[in-house]
Amino acid sequence: VSEVNGADLPPVDVITYGFPCQDLSVAGARAGLDGDRSNLFFQAVRIIKEMRQATNGRYPTFAVADNVPGLLNADGGSAMARLLDALAEAGALVIEWCVVDAQWFGVPQRRRRVFVTACFDSGIAGRCPDPLFPVASRGARNPAESDEERQEVAGTLGGSIGADGIQRITGTLAAGAHPGSYN
Numbered sequence: 001v002s003e004v005n006g007a008d009l010p011p012v013d014v015i016t017y018g019f020p021c022q023d024l025s026v027a028g029a030r031a032g033l034d035g036d037r038s039n040l041f042f043q044a045v046r047i048i049k050e051m052r053q054a055t056n057g058r059y060p061t062f063a064v065a066d067n068v069p070g071l072l073n074a075d076g077g078s079a080m081a082r083l084l085d086a087l088a089e090a091g092a093l094v095i096e097w098c099v100v101d102a103q104w105f106g107v108p109q110r111r112r113r114v115f116v117t118a119c120f121d122s123g124i125a126g127r128c129p130d131p132l133f134p135v136a137s138r139g140a141r142n143p144a145e146s147d148e149e150r151q152e153v154a155g156t157l158g159g160s161i162g163a164d165g166i167q168r169i170t171g172t173l174a175a176g177a178h179p180g181s182y183n
Contacts, residue, residue, distance in 0.1 A: 011055050011060075018065060023074070066114065072114060
């Protein structure tokens with residue numbers, strides 16, 4: 001990925017990416033975004049910037065990343081702040097993140113992931129719903145308290161999201177806000 005030039009790629013509306021978690025995970029060395037692996041995040045940002053420059057800021061419209069929840073507190077919280085700042089500096093107008101647990105989407109294991117979505121288009125940014133992630137706003141549900149048996153698979157999201165079934169940790173950078181003033 002370090003050899004890819006975003007200007008050479010065909011323009012796309014959405015860039016999705018993950019980057020190695022070993023430097024962010026509580027089971028890892030906790031080197032944060034300066035770690036040998038997790039610093040590949042900055043390669044994704046570079047590719048986004050190159051594509052935006054090559055298309056006069058038209059593409060990508062969105063970027064979506066995922067990683068482990070350790071991203072939120074690695075380096076005393078500065079890893080997440082640096083990630084948000086880098087996306088804002090790349091031109092993101094709205095940035096939102098949340099923690100989603102796979103167990104609420106039909107996967108038979110607890111696997112929490114942080115999803116970060118960045119919107120680069122000013123026309124769309126002004127119309128983004130609040131919150132951007134359409135998941136329940138209440139706290140985590142205890143599966144033992146549920147009377148219904150869950151048989152859905154991960155691909156059937158509509159039937160697997162309950163009114164209180166997803167733990168949510170969110171934040172947003174609003175259009176025009178200065179990087180670092182995240183909610």
